Amino acid sequence: MPQRVHLALIGLGHVGQAFLELLIAKRDVLRTRYGLEFVLTAAADTSGAALDARGLDASLLLARKRAGQGAGTYPEVGRPGKSALATTREAVADILLEASLTNLKDGEPGLSCIRAALARGMSVVTANKGPLVHAYSELTALAREEGAGVAFSAAVCGALPTINIGQRDLVACTVERVEGIFNSTTHYILTAMAEGRDYAAALREAQAEGVAEADPTLDVEGWDAANKLVILANSVLGVPARLSDVAVEGITRLTPDDFARARAEGKVIKLLCTAEREGTGYRLSVRPTPLGREHPLAALRGWQMGIVYYTDIMGIQFAAVDERGPLPTAAAMLRDVVNLATTR
């Protein structure tokens, strides 16, 4: 008999819908390989929510979302206008999946939902950076108190296990330095600029490809990367870093001359996230950095992201991913769900 795990899903955008796709496509694998059967008992989007302790039909919900119909209009159990927070408080679920849009200003509404879920003893899986950046220590302490789990391997580079390698593999290590390429939008633009386009043309190309948003500020000014670095600093490096602790410089002022100079030196410019050990803490920065060709991150291009951990007892560890679209991020949430369900 498979173990039945009840899920509540907040946010039905690209990532939330991709998660529903995975629940459907991977049903057999989840049962045979992990002995798990997932029951979706609640789902919420900006239109409202649907709640049914016996289980919603993920296929139906997905088909309706794709036809432009919100969760609130789900047959019989739809609750138009019901908020994500009210849904979290009412859901009959073991795990809350938080996939609402990242709000870097105050982390809401995700933050309140996560607090409410943990306070009810529900474990939480989130792909949302906002709540973690604003309240990492509070949320992990609350989870410990309640005996619940909080997992967020999807929040820092999607399916790339940046956090998992740091937390589970680099056991007992002193991490001397971390370097990462954490933002694929800027990486795509920098790759195009290295091939000769200027910033404006490279940005237009990235927007046409769907890798940059219409308002690309958070990406190109370095804030998305800085937020991921803050989460990594808290969860892997064990320092209570905040966004204001990161020296952030974006890519908007880079010129073709900068790239020509780097090329002449045999280097390539990356928007590098760096954590460097200093005293009892780490100095954190995000800034355009020329890397020599022999640097492990220098060979990455376009959509790829990567991380390098420099350790005392496990050598230099490098990990990278080539992934596109929301599916790998949803897959990382599924990974967290399975790991929570099988190890707790």
Next chain:
Amino acid sequence: MPQRVHLALIGLGHVGQAFLELLIAKRDVLRTRYGLEFVLTAAADTSGAALDARGLDASLLLARKRAGQGAGTYPEVGRPGKSALATTREAVADILLEASLTNLKDGEPGLSCIRAALARGMSVVTANKGPLVHAYSELTALAREEGAGVAFSAAVCGALPTINIGQRDLVACTVERVEGIFNSTTHYILTAMAEGRDYAAALREAQAEGVAEADPTLDVEGWDAANKLVILANSVLGVPARLSDVAVEGITRLTPDDFARARAEGKVIKLLCTAEREGTGYRLSVRPTPLGREHPLAALRGWQMGIVYYTDIMGIQFAAVDERGPLPTAAAMLRDVVNLATTR
């Protein structure tokens, strides 16, 4: 109060001694970061064993080993001539650490020790490929029956988390293909050959550097890499592969002409381990393979090892390590011990 975990260590060669070093050097980190205190209650080498349920002095044991004195001569509790198997049967321990020399013929004496430990309900951490290659299914089934854990993240590329990424990160993935550079001896030799040396000169250089053994057969004929591939196939890909299922070709017949031809095509020759999905299983091979410069493994050199997982829902995942000597392998054993102690 830290959780006290009792350990029995079989094998006091380079890896076993490095593990003792880590127990000493990381004592405070293990206590503060993981809440664990390790007590070494038994240690065995080819000279005999030392057993003390109150705990052996790791520093003293290490100092004596370095002075050429075996475990059997340890003051008061030394038992000259006592076998590893008898030690395993008698040890008062939660976890057996198996770090004896890899014997690829029949996996002994490690295999019998692991069987004996699991049968007593002890969990096992091993860096030894032999027992896993010979009896993977038997040992994991026995562990399940006894409610014990078996961890071996050190057995496939030391500190590089090849197995952990496959088992814990690529959750619910279909792995279409795996490619790896799993043997640093041959990688070092191939790097030297790519720079112009012939096989004999490159081998001599590797032996002088201590990266190749006096009898390098297991490495240069591809068997060490093939054994690691078999362990990965069993533990990550879920297929009951045996060594005879792997098409193995070593590097001894490569000539400077092969390297010149590869270079002319913009390629670099690596001893590539490959698992390619085919029907319900995987086709396994180890053979010298020219890789284009854009291949993620092409940039690795010398001591480095790496792996690429091609997945359906998590993109292409790449991980590599730059590590030397026995310390990272011992650190990987410590990682397994901590993960077993904190998640079980």
